[in-house]
Amino acid sequence: MEPRQRLHPLSPALHGAKSLVVVIAGLSWSTLSRVGFGWFAALVVALALGATVLSIISWYNTGYHVVGRELRVYEGLLWRRTRAIPLERLQAVEVVRPLLAQLTGLAELRLEVVGGGKTEAPLAYLTVADAAGLRARLLALAGQAGQPAVAPTPGEAVAAPAEPVTTATQVPPGRALHTVRNNDLLVSQLLTPQAFLLPFGVAFVVVQFLSEDSWSFIAVASTLTAMAGVVLQPVRRVLDDWNFRIARDDGTLRVRNGLLETRAQTVPLHRVQTVRATWPLLWRMKGWLRLRLEVAGYSVGEGDERNRPDRLLPVGDLRTAELIVGEVLPGVRLTGLPLTPPPSRARWLHPLGRNALGAGLHERVVVVRSGLLTRQLTVVPYARIQSVRVVQGPLQRWLRLATVHADTAGGSGAAAESRDVAEAWALAAELAARTHAARRVTG
Template identity: 70%
Template sequence: MPPVPGAAPGVGPAPGPGGVEPRQRLHPLSPFLHGAKSLLAIIAAMSWSTLSRVGLGWFALMVVLLLLGSLVLYVVSWYNTGYHVVGRELRIHEGLLWRRTRAIPLERLQAVEVVRPLLARLSGLAELRLEVVGGGKTEAPLAYLRIADAAVLRERLLTLAGRAGAPAVAPAGVPQGAPGPGMPAPGPAGVVPTKPVEVAGRDLHAVSNRDLLVSQLLTPQAFLVPFGVAFVLYQFLSAASFSFIAVASGLTALAGVLLQPVRRVVDDWNFRLVREDERLRVRHGLLETRAQTVPLVRVQAIVATWPLLWRAKGWLLLRLHVAGVSVGEGDSGGTDRLLPVGVPPTAQSIMNEVLPRVDLATLPLTTPPARARWLHPFAQPVMGAALTDEVFAVRSGPITRLVMVVPYARIQSVRVIQGPLQRRLGLATVYADTAGGPSAAAGSRDLREAWAMAADLTARARHARATGAAPFPTA
């Protein structure tokens, strides 16, 4: 039987009539898992005040009716949802009254993440999330699949994304139709094994859970815990009677204070970083386990952060930016983490895997002119910018120190911006923009230096894209 057009050899279902791969459905338990999540959302949306007004019996009846309605909608949605790979596109079909088909070109694929929430882990299922260029959120969440099916589909999509734009032929020395590295070999009659063959990776680092706990205790939120406890006690003592509403409101306030550090610990628990050929694999999570695969060629920038309270222990945080994946400092999930907490030698060893020849400790960063203190009275001494052979680096942050490095090949545009006060002082800010990722900003440079830096960045970016990131020739 001939392989599916555009599919990795030996991977994926057999083609149907006309040589088109048949459409696949999600796992039958998917509607029930979505319904269980909706139950928590329904209870939260109805609030404690509704319970106090209607009573426990009516409240339970309303929850059951809303849950049954949601479950029916999820079942209908599951029945009309399907996906398959056509050529070099992943197509997702969904909708009952309004049919919608999303075609995701695999050359835009930046990262693939296998997520296993608690209920999915109990059911032996997983969710596959795809991140693509230009997307501010997950483009194609497939929830839920069997673990083996999600792993096979992930390897297949990453293989196709790596081959995008290249002829679909086997490498030299590999027979046509033979499976690629890490791909399952076809069995008798072309049957594909359900369990994928894992590629042996090289462990880079495993974060100590003890260090992770201590790092989150050294945060402003942790220092606010006594105030949260005092607020809860005030609720108990000031209430006219010991009521359920007083207890709920007090616990809600305390949870709001503790939410971010607790979420970070839960998300980054058992954090492990593995190198597999030209990919990085990140595994982490306590209640919800995540396994993210990022091709190194998709890396847009790396940010090193030194929080104020971590400096006494010499700790820092490394974050990874991938095109189309926008994750802010306060976001959960940990999908942008390279190192949740660690010492400089560990961070440098990881940097050497992603951006060789880039040393965070020896970046030749220069500060803006002294007159920039009129605009940045506290930040000017720590602000800096540098153009090395491989990257554009900027530094900022008087309290939380931050260094961002951007490879020249990832720079999409360069801007020189002057505000009204900067014009008075003869200053300007140079921005280096990446594809759907962050912009590296060299703030308040001398005007002539800013224009020269912008011209140099443009030339280096053009040279890196044309030569495959070869070092820029210097006089």
């Protein structure tokens, strides 16, 4: 049995630094005014030292090693805990580099396991070479356990990879498909409702300051806080998708993105359940759309959406989207999918959006269209459908309509809304037959 390995010795310092930021954020300005700067600084130092000591103790009692086809992670001092992660359930291993890790040449390893409620056992932190080497080894063992689609690429050596995942400027291994221009990414986030509402918020704050009668520090502070919350989402998207690059490597997609926190993700194509194309209202003037996907076995319950590998194309034109969708779902073209609208009486339920609805069966996938202001096209391969449901609400029964749901494992699937009842049952029967045939072929 191989010896137990420890994390990098700088790990406690990085964890302590993160704790220091949390401590300073938690101590309010009112505390500073009450105790004075000297006691405030002493309190911050004492809490930071305490957090660092706890981090050192945690690091000393944390270890990992590979036993057969299991990754075992040991942690805890008073309450010892051992996590055994079967590698046959491993879907992907991400190499993530937050800003502090980039400054110190370290990386974090995060594991995605089938049925996991969240990202498993992050190993923070390892050297970049160690993280890439362990990642390649785990994926190789997972491939030997019956999942060759996520095996490491020929360029990724187990001990010392020739091209470790170090920076976001590197091209992912394999055949490059597309690189998103950062200028397009910035413009796409300016073409959002948040960006258009921002000038009104700024004008409101200026008016509050200039008007003596209505000036209120609490009101202005609350407005600034609300504005920061509105602006944070598009800024976060830009930082997360900066230098977005996607490549194809045998049965996987390789994605790299991020500015302050770089990420290298592996998406196994045989696990793709759903592909969604979305046309936001303000993006249509540029002819842009974005692509998202759902992958079986990933943590759909993960609170942080950045931990879910759903990015396929943050922003791009239709030609680029066609290229990428063709790699994920061979033979499927977004502009060549059969779509029929619901019957005319569905306008009583969808007075403005009836013409935006549609559904159809392709040779390989079921496709559903929805959305009025933000248009969306959902594509689900037959082999990924877990169940088919026909649902009727009270008004639908009165109008002789029904909605057909194609459910996927842990995902949202697709829903063909407000179809004629007879058509809905025929569509459900055909979906069930095609799903059964597709599973026999892939099984």
